[in-house]
Amino acid sequence: MMAMTRKGPFKLVTVNTAPERAKKLVGHMIEGLKDRYDIEHVDNCSTIEEVAPKVKQHQPNLLFSASMWTSEQAKEIREIAERERPGIATHAIPQGLQVERGPEAIVEYLLENVPALLDSIEC
Template sequence: MAPKGPYKLVTVNKVPARAKILIGRVVNDVKEDYTIDYVANAERIEEVKGICEKEKPDVLFCASMWTKEESDEIQKIAKETVPGIKTMAIPQGLQVEKGPDAVVEWLKENWPGLVES
């Protein structure tokens, strides 16, 4: 069976190199089931609208470094800019408390429910 997708993914992360590594691991781990095209990262909330307008992503992830209020704002901007976009905020502090492996596992666990809903 062919993988589902492709899904265009944008992240919002103050450390783009880390985002690229973590998303690369997720993309590789789910490639049998899903095709994910990681297209861009916004480092600041002010960049979210422009990147969403340019890339028209299917999915947006907020990194665990953002507060609940910041994640809510980021997701609101994305949804106002790209109708039908699926957004998800990685639980605040997950990277700091449990490390990158926990973030990768969390994303893999939550991906199917997000994109197939």
């Protein structure tokens, strides 16, 4: 049987007002997907204003906005990211997921949803 090659490397920027929590949760997701994907969490934006400069600086393939943002804010974050890095893959974690179901639910959600997103990206 052939060994599956890992896809990547992917550079990920998160948009989360709690940078340490973002790092921890994304770390769990990266660990859970490491056999299939090479993902590096390069930075976190604590505010929407940080999105443009950090996307410009790091040129990530991926940007995740956390569950504390409203759908309007998530849309604004996505538009800023796409303006700075055309072709970037963005994903908004559903609003309120962390509050309603806790951090484990976020990790589970990411493990379920991120592979399809990564598979759609040309490396």
